[in-house]
Amino acid sequence: MTPADSSKPQESRGREAATRARKESVLKAALECFVEKGIEHTTIHQIQARANCSIGSLYHHFGSKEGIAEELFLEGVQQQNAALLREIRSAGNAEEGVHAVVGAYCDWSTGNRQLASYLHSRDIDFSGQARSRLREIHQLYIREVFIWFAPFVERGEMRALPLETYVPLISGPIQEYIRRWLSGHHPGSPEEVKALFAEAAWSAVKA
Amino acid sequence: MTPADSSKPQESRGREAATRARKESVLKAALECFVEKGIEHTTIHQIQARANCSIGSLYHHFGSKEGIAEELFLEGVQQQNAALLREIRSAGNAEEGVHAVVGAYCDWSTGNRQLASYLHSRDIDFSGQARSRLREIHQLYIREVFIWFAPFVERGEMRALPLETYVPLISGPIQEYIRRWLSGHHPGSPEEVKALFAEAAWSAVKA
Amino acid sequence: MTPADSSKPQESRGREAATRARKESVLKAALECFVEKGIEHTTIHQIQARANCSIGSLYHHFGSKEGIAEELFLEGVQQQNAALLREIRSAGNAEEGVHAVVGAYCDWSTGNRQLASYLHSRDIDFSGQARSRLREIHQLYIREVFIWFAPFVERGEMRALPLETYVPLISGPIQEYIRRWLSGHHPGSPEEVKALFAEAAWSAVKA
Amino acid sequence: MTPADSSKPQESRGREAATRARKESVLKAALECFVEKGIEHTTIHQIQARANCSIGSLYHHFGSKEGIAEELFLEGVQQQNAALLREIRSAGNAEEGVHAVVGAYCDWSTGNRQLASYLHSRDIDFSGQARSRLREIHQLYIREVFIWFAPFVERGEMRALPLETYVPLISGPIQEYIRRWLSGHHPGSPEEVKALFAEAAWSAVKA
DNA sequence: AATGAATGAGCCTTCATTCAT
DNA sequence: GATGAATGAAGGCTCATTCAT
Numbered sequence A, B, C, D: 001m002t003p004a005d006s007s008k009p010q011e012s013r014g015r016e017a018a019t020r021a022r023k024e025s026v027l028k029a030a031l032e033c034f035v036e037k038g039i040e041h042t043t044i045h046q047i048q049a050r051a052n053c054s055i056g057s058l059y060h061h062f063g064s065k066e067g068i069a070e071e072l073f074l075e076g077v078q079q080q081n082a083a084l085l086r087e088i089r090s091a092g093n094a095e096e097g098v099h100a101v102v103g104a105y106c107d108w109s110t111g112n113r114q115l116a117s118y119l120h121s122r123d124i125d126f127s128g129q130a131r132s133r134l135r136e137i138h139q140l141y142i143r144e145v146f147i148w149f150a151p152f153v154e155r156g157e158m159r160a161l162p163l164e165t166y167v168p169l170i171s172g173p174i175q176e177y178i179r180r181w182l183s184g185h186h187p188g189s190p191e192e193v194k195a196l197f198a199e200a201a202w203s204a205v206k207a
Numbered sequence E: 001a002a003t004g005a006a007t008g009a010g011c012c013t014t015c016a017t018t019c020a021t
Numbered sequence F: 001g002a003t004g005a006a007t008g009a010a011g012g013c014t015c016a017t018t019c020a021t
Helices: A010-037 A044-051 A055-062 A065-089 A094-111 A113-119 A128-154 A163-182 A190-205 B010-037 B044-051 B055-062 B065-089 B094-111 B113-119 B128-154 B163-182 B190-205 C010-037 C044-051 C055-062 C065-089 C094-111 C113-119 C128-154 C163-182 C190-205 D010-037 D044-051 D055-062 D065-089 D094-111 D113-119 D128-154 D163-182 D190-205
Strands: none
Touching: A010 A044, A010 A055, A010 A065, A010 A113, A044 A055, A044 A065, A055 A065, A065 A094, A065 A113, A065 A128, A094 A113, A094 A128, A094 A163, A094 A190, A113 A163, A163 A190, A163 B163, A163 B190, A190 B163, A190 B190, B010 B044, B010 B055, B010 B065, B010 B113, B044 B055, B044 B065, B055 B065, B065 B094, B065 B113, B065 B128, B094 B113, B094 B128, B094 B163, B094 B190, B113 B163, B163 B190, C010 C044, C010 C055, C010 C065, C010 C113, C044 C055, C044 C065, C055 C065, C065 C094, C065 C113, C065 C128, C094 C113, C094 C128, C094 C163, C094 C190, C113 C163, C163 C190, C163 D163, C163 D190, C190 D163, C190 D190, D010 D044, D010 D055, D010 D065, D010 D113, D044 D055, D044 D065, D055 D065, D065 D094, D065 D113, D065 D128, D094 D113, D094 D128, D094 D163, D094 D190, D113 D163, D163 D190
């Protein structure tokens, strides 16, 4: 808490905190519904009932059902990106960096199964605004990742490949595995194959 | 044409051909709509208008909107599987087999962009019947592929890995690349990176 | 019934007639509701209940509540214009023409009280399409009226005035009277004052 | 300022002035919204946003949306009536009186376009209380006007006509003209035709 | 086989109003 | 007096599906 914050009137802080709590509970309820039934088959009433709030309150804070889906998605992506970046940055060399990407994706997905499932959704009809915000967030993340890896490519420790192939080569397999695991398609545990996928990823991009 | 067919009255055969043509035009219209707007946001009226047929006719042939989506999906999967199997079977060894999987997936997707996009859909509301039919088709395909690859694993030319990791390791990267390419996320051409992904796939599973 | 019409298949004609009847009954029900409660305070359910049809049917034929209000208004204006033109054209000279306008407006309004009330509505939020259709209908009517009166102005039997003043001068008083009478603001009978208003109108525009 | 007022504490007077200013700004904002979109299609939030005040404040001062619409209408009618009466009373004879009615209506409407537009609204949802207050105001105005004109009728300078015909005959044309002009239906300027309408009005009611 | 009017449950959303702070 | 989050009844509308012709 900064001094600037503490100068706010009590009332204002209480209201803001209440608002944040209310929004959190709505997002939590929505996430559960979306993962269980899909966005299209989730009704506003179901979210509202599970969040224990009124319809009006829901619209007051999010504007629309789409607005909830968007905010949830953006928050999820940002949380995931932050987790991945944290791991990458603590890596000491390119190989550790690639292992960090695969491992962190795996760990975050198993630690946040519902949100991970939700981020695998396709066909969310984002508003133009949300779409551009999403692109912006993605660009920021990609830039950070590339800034971290670029020196290794320049030093010849990693292959120089078309830019758009790195993500599929490194993350494609683990993503596909996690997607299937989240859908219940197969029984294996991500933990057990994490190293295998990390090694394959490194072998695909090492010099 | 079998003798049984030729014994049918002329009129009947003309009717059958007309029926097939009508169904084809509906499936084509539906595919366009589904890819453009998503299944949930496509209405029966939109399909009907684009197929230039009546609502009644549509229900006469497919029973429901879900029925159209299912038939289209099943047909697409079977077509894709057939294309992949054809290529795999013409391969002479494990490495060629892996190259065939990656290459054929890439070729079929670029040659059938709309259908490929549609097969990337998630969360389709399949009926129990369609779901089991789909599983059946998938099992049949997987069995054929495994029958083809098994000898190479046994002979030690390919690694023995948990069964559920082969698909992600071999197809994960190209699938991810194609998915992004179909969404217009990046400009590169699949043709140019096909070999790269095939080599990465082989390097991930070779002994 | 023209030969062209009688060549239509029975089925088609029956369906068309049924459709027309259904639409008529909806328009009738809507008119009653609109006049009683105003457009904004009339609900789709009220119209549907009074018309004894389903909500879906209502939307099938009119697209929206606004669509009903528009079609009703356009039909009313056209009916009124036709009645006025019929009377004007049967007049023998300019004075009779002015009397015809005032008299026919008065007669039509007392003979079609609900529709007349509805046409006095303001602030109907017409769609752009309806607005332009309405303008078109109005132009056509005004043109016909002017074509009829123009010779008398040229011959010097009527005053040459700014075009936009003729309608207020001739129809303003009777319209205002009828509007108040329809609202129940006063007791007098239009029939009794018809001549008075017609004479005032003529005296305002005669040479 | 009466002694009673000056005995109030300073603070109170400042508060009253602030209150008045706040109410004025709300009424101004509401008028703009009502004229632009109609009363029914104006929301409390739109008024509140344009008046730059809180919802609570708005309800504190006016009680309801209807309350705002009513206060605005009543104030407008009174302002208009006062302007007309002022002109009538400064007239020297019946003909000047009629010219005063037409001219003042024209002048006030062009000088207060938004308010004039608003007074042309139909179907405002007045409360019983507002309705009776409105009737009362109207009666008061009509009585004053009749008191002024009655002597001229008695003296035979004006025609004796059914009471409910005077307003339509005198004000009908100019009202209709102004209504169309306010709606943007035609380009002419009221100023230029004022005399024409006044003469027609006089000619309709003079003996 | 084809047609398209009819159906109505159920959805998302609006918005005037209240009230605790 | 001011604030704005909360409320929830009510409304317009969608759309897959049926069925008489």
